[in-house]
Amino acid sequence: MNKPLQSKASSRQLRQISREAGRQLAAMQELSNAPQALAPFIDALEHVFVANDPEPLLFKDGQSKPVIGIYCILVPEELIYAAGAIPIRLCGGCTSPCAAGEEFVPRDGCPLAKSSLGLTAQQGLAVYDLCDVVIIPTTCDAKRKFAEEVSRFQEVWMLEVPHLKESEISQQAWLQQVMALKDRLEVYMKSVTGKRTKITPKGLEQAICQQTAAQEQVRRLQLLRARESALLWGRQAMIVAGAYSFMEVGAWTEALRVLNDELETRTAGSVCAEKTPRLLIAGSPVIFPNFKLPNLIEEMGGVVVIDESCVGERMLYDPVGHPERDLRSQMIALAARYLMPCICPSFAPNEDRLVTLKRMIKTHKVDGVIYHVLKGCVVYDFEVTRVERALKECDVPLVRIETDYSPEDVEQLRTRIEAFIEVLHLRKEKNQ
Amino acid sequence: MRIGKLRWLILSLSFVLLLFGACAGLHLGSILPTFSCCFVPTRAGTCFFLPLQLSLGTFTWPDMLLFLNRFFWFSLLVLLLGRAWCGWLCPLGFFQDLLDRLRQAVGLGYARFSAKWRGRLSWVKWIFLGIALLIPLWVAFPVLFAPVALDLNIPFCQLCPGKYILPLITFSRDRILVDFESTTRMVMSSLGLLFSVTVIIGAFVKRRFWCPYCPLGLLMSWYRKWSLFKLKKDDATCTHCQVCANVCPLEIDEVFLSRGRVDVTFSDCILCLKCIEHCPEDDALRADFLGRTVYRSTSKGFFRHPAIMNAETKHE
DSSP, X not given: OOOOOOOHHHHHHHHHHHHHHHHHHHHHXXXXXXXXXXXXXXXXXXXXXXXXXXXXXXSGGGOXXXXXXXXXXXXXXXXXHHXXXXXXXXXOOOSTHHXXXXXXXXXXSOHHHHHHHHHHHSTTOHHHHTOSEEEXXXXXXXXXXXXXXXXXXSEXXXXXXXXXXXXXXXXXXXXXXXXXXXXXXXXXXXXXXXXXXXXXXXXXHHHHHHHHHHHHHHHHHHHHHTSSSOOSOHHHHHHHHHHHTTSOHXXXXXXXXXXXXXXXXXXXXXXXXXXXXXXXXXESOOOTTOOHHHHHHHHTTXXXXXXXXXXXXXXXXXXXXXXXXXXXXXXXXXXXXXXXXXXXXXXXXXXXXXXXXXXXXXXXXXXXXXXXXXXXXXXXXXXXXXXXXXXXXXXXXXXXXXXOSOGGGHHHHHHHHHHHHHHHHHXXXXXX | OOHHHHHHXXXXXXXXXXXXXXXXXXXXXXXXXXXXXXXXXXXSSOBTHHHHHHHHHHOOHHHHHHHHHHHHHHHHHHHHHTTHIIIIIOHXXXXXXXXXXXXXHHTOOOOOOOXXXXXXXXXXXXXXXXXXXXXXXXXXXOOSOHHHHHTTSSHHHHHOTHHHHHHHHTTOGGGOOOXXXXXXXXXXXXXXXXXXXXXXXXXXXXXXXXXXXXXXXXXXXXXXXXXXXXXXXXXXXXXOOSHHHHHOTTOOOHHHHOOSOSBOOOTTOOOOOHHHHHOOSTTSEEEEETTEEEEEOOHHHHHTOHHHHHHHHHHO
């Protein structure tokens, strides 16, 4: 693949990214009592952000494949794998490219859009440059207009997401979208490889099973983290989830299986003290390397036991049902899996999100919720009052933290989070 | 044993028992809430629709007493199992599932009706029930067109797809005839033949094609509130992922759409429990018998399901 010449500005940006990511990864490695099987995930992110060499992660035995970038969690990855390409998730978490992104995103736009657009516009980071096509679903307003801006630099396929899930019209419309994506992928693969590509029931079944295997391991990890003694720091789990974006799913699943096996037989006990408050991060996604929030929480004496983020626990939670082995049933099941259980706040009504949060609080014995709002993320912010009301029923306190990717407000946030965790400590003692 | 296999086994056994039981001297009476067809000479018991239409068709005092007695036993049987009779025991259900398996083996997909069409066709079962209840009364009191009325004895049985299909697959070929004795009989038996052919083709392209139109099923669905066998849902764990609606042979989507409702045994539900088998959430769906949970959905069961395991080992 021809790489364009890198401008000076972008090489500075690359240095900044590698420093930013490198610092975060180094901090991860310093955590004591870390499971050994975490290494492949740290390694993967190092390849992507520090060494800027993601290809070994994506292509097994050096065989190059077309790479397709995807945003959000509504793009059926199974179709991309079945077509013979590799999907990578591009929602960006780097701080430094935000400035470049601000040229295209209004000031009040969210940092995720700014960061991703900055990374796309200023070529250099290989994972963005590898993608010849990016697929962007029309979830929130930011993503919709963001897609238009990205199309200046890359070929963009937009995927129209209906926002009222329950009507049959919406479901049909979405099914049509997914069908159209399948056709488009086939045509695209033919143009790239020169060979006629057809997504077959067999190929799709294989891709679905591959994804299901990954989901099985994700649920296993979630169960392990629900244990009374925390086996893993939240940040470490986020590294695992973050690495998924840039790894071939089979390799990632295998690495996670090893990690789960290690955690299951672990004798070293909890990573933190017994009475450490258990927290849930709800709201806007925490994307590597922007670990500002989990870092603060876990430095100030809490432990993140679960999150509700679209780049974390939710990303690989819902499986495709067991469809019959014909393409139509498979497509229907696939379309349903991506639309129906999704609790992205761009859907309305979104009652299911409250149900999910309550379930997580119960299963993971959560003491408090940190509600993360990225500046400009209107949809998540809209739901904060609903979530607060629902959490009152469970008697779990919530604190809303609005921030972006810049490190400026870290110390202010530290004070707030420290106070919140103090409250949780007191509540915990009182309850015992 | 996986529940799908167990159901198939019971359904097959029941088919043999109900339609060939008489060969072993078994006789269960005319009270069965399932299509144990009266046109099969070797049947072990008879579908309740036969005595229903016969008694209404004579309308004499001793006949009605006998009918009430049978109705009592029929009700007890329905209360005991609900429409699990349809999903687990019905011989016509067995036949439809057999065609369904054949379709899957050939590798064909199945047809679906949209909610609109399902709504439009939902009156069909009422018409069949109307025929089964009202025409016998005309037979009992034939004030108009007496000769026509007399030929309309057991009118639903003459139309029922089971009338041709079940004798056909139990090798009683002598029963599969269009009756030319009178115009009425000819019309009725040709209509019956038409319905049978429709159901045979229908069941091959659509899962449980006949069940949404079955008047016996409609009658049984009225007992579901008091039936001992129920499908229940826990709203706190359901993610509304639609898996249950996609695997449901009757395409019931109310189960996944409903909120705040525990009892989700809807009128079309045949309690085949496929939704529980394929549900990926712990305890989101469960089957209760006498208030005690007999089967429930688990995440582990979902991921260990042969649909996934077989495919995985095959590709490796």
